[in-house]
Amino acid sequence: MSERTQVAIIGAGPAGLVLSHLLHLQGIESVILESRSRDYVEKRIRAGMLEQRVVDLLISTGVGERLKREAMVHTGLNFQFEGERHRIPLEELTPGRNVTIYGQQEVVKDLIAARLAAGGVIRFEAAGQSVQGLDGLRPVVRYTESGELKELVADHIAGCDGFHGVCRGAVANSKVYEKVYPFAWLGILAQVAPSCEELIYARHERGFALHTMRTPKLTRLYLQCPVEDRVEQWSDDRIWSELSARLNIPGWSLKDGPIVDKGITEMRSFVHTPMQQGRLYLAGDSAHIVPPTGAKGMNLAIADSMVLAQALAEYYKSGSSEPLLRYAADCLPRVWRAQHFSWWWTTLFHRFEDADAQFQEQLQVSQLRYMLASRPALTSMAENYVGLDRVV
Ligand code: FAD
Numbered sequence: 001m002s003e004r005t006q007v008a009i010i011g012a013g014p015a016g017l018v019l020s021h022l023l024h025l026q027g028i029e030s031v032i033l034e035s036r037s038r039d040y041v042e043k044r045i046r047a048g049m050l051e052q053r054v055v056d057l058l059i060s061t062g063v064g065e066r067l068k069r070e071a072m073v074h075t076g077l078n079f080q081f082e083g084e085r086h087r088i089p090l091e092e093l094t095p096g097r098n099v100t101i102y103g104q105q106e107v108v109k110d111l112i113a114a115r116l117a118a119g120g121v122i123r124f125e126a127a128g129q130s131v132q133g134l135d136g137l138r139p140v141v142r143y144t145e146s147g148e149l150k151e152l153v154a155d156h157i158a159g160c161d162g163f164h165g166v167c168r169g170a171v172a173n174s175k176v177y178e179k180v181y182p183f184a185w186l187g188i189l190a191q192v193a194p195s196c197e198e199l200i201y202a203r204h205e206r207g208f209a210l211h212t213m214r215t216p217k218l219t220r221l222y223l224q225c226p227v228e229d230r231v232e233q234w235s236d237d238r239i240w241s242e243l244s245a246r247l248n249i250p251g252w253s254l255k256d257g258p259i260v261d262k263g264i265t266e267m268r269s270f271v272h273t274p275m276q277q278g279r280l281y282l283a284g285d286s287a288h289i290v291p292p293t294g295a296k297g298m299n300l301a302i303a304d305s306m307v308l309a310q311a312l313a314e315y316y317k318s319g320s321s322e323p324l325l326r327y328a329a330d331c332l333p334r335v336w337r338a339q340h341f342s343w344w345w346t347t348l349f350h351r352f353e354d355a356d357a358q359f360q361e362q363l364q365v366s367q368l369r370y371m372l373a374s375r376p377a378l379t380s381m382a383e384n385y386v387g388l389d390r391v392v
């Protein structure tokens with residue numbers, strides 16, 4: 001026998017969990033299917049920087065208690081190039097706005113706890129296989145759980161299953177916009193206090209490096225590496241020596257400590273259109289990917305879910321499908337703004353090896369110097385970095 005719900009959500013990442021939480025607050029029932037275990041999704045280390053509007057959403061909808069206690073609010077960030085560090089006062093440039101450091105897995109843990117406490121249904125280790133009947137009134141998700149093939153029938157399906165999920169493939173007549181970068185990021189988590197109170201984005205002739213953090217005792221660091229590199233090629237000693245070479249400046253040096261997580265991430269800009277087909281709506285990484293440099297991926301995933309939850313609420317309240325039909329059109333301006341910012345920010349700090357690499361290096365330095373000299377240029381960067389309230 002098939003199970004029924006109002007909204008079937010595939011994926012318990014930030015997009016799927018926020019959607020389920022917001023729907024619950026509107027009295028709408030959902031079931032989340034997640035292919036991984038609860039333990040796995042709660043430990044998966046990824047993003048760490050939240051825009052102000054996302055923090056405001058989590059707090060105002062009752063899932064921000066631990067965030068308020070444990071998160072680190074940052075009112076500025078640092079650019080580093082040509083051997084000098086420059087602090088950018090984000091809060092001063094974007095009055096009253098700032099960014100917050102709080103690990104994605106902590107957001108995920110808080111949302112899972114809230115959903116389960118409210119009686120929400122999350123089926124872990126339940127892998128979506130296909131979505132069908134999208135153009136009718138009763139779309140179906142077929143999934144496997146404990147080796148059995150099962151069905152979930154819904155009014156609507158939310159494809160929140162990330163970049164490697166199954167939902168995107170069900171959208172007909174798709175057009176993909178894509179750019180793949182010729183480098184990757186090696187990311188580590190280390191048991192050592194941050195060496196600087198705020199983030200450091202460093203442009204260096206050896207390649208990009210980023211100093212960020214998770215808690216007062218845990219530092220997160222990234223460095224640009226060749227796309228074909230494997231983690232095994234990066235011993236702890238090699239990582240620390242490369243990070244120090246790129247981040248150290250006179251009078252300041254990077255503190256090291258035991259590395260507790262290591263991973264390599266490829267870099268891609270990707271938008272899949274349309275973001276919907278019939279009663280299937282794609283949200284988050286299933287529809288778009290940004291290179292991590294601008295810290296926009298999780299924020300954008302949550303932004304989609306805010307739009308979708310609002311449209312579904314309108315549907316169940318008034319019966320109007322109008323906001324659902326407009327879902328993709330309402331999301332795409334923010335998606336493309338984040339695409340531009342992430343591409344630009346990536347281009348500004350990374351080392352390229354193309355034929356025109358030297359030309360690009362001069363452009364990078366020129367743009368960075370210009371921002372330091374021009375308040376309007378710096379303000380434009382800052383308002384995108386902290387996240388725009390409205391994008392048209
Ligand atoms: P995901 O988090 O990928 O969730 C999708 C879920 O679907 C997963 O749990 C997956 O297991 C599940 N799933 C997949 N297939 C199926 C299936 N068939 N059936 C059931 N379940 C399925 N973003 C920021 O905003 N700020 C940052 O600072 C930042 N830094 C980053 C740093 C790195 C190194 C990386 C890699 C990413 C970073 N991002 C950042 C991006 C961010 O992590 C992603 O954009 C975010 O995870 C997207 O959320 P999502 O819910 O759309 O997808």
Ligand code: DHB
Pocket residue numbers: 046047048049101199212213220292293294295
């Ligand atoms: C983090 C990641 C980013 O890509 C970024 O730009 C800022 C912060 C992080 O993991 O903390």
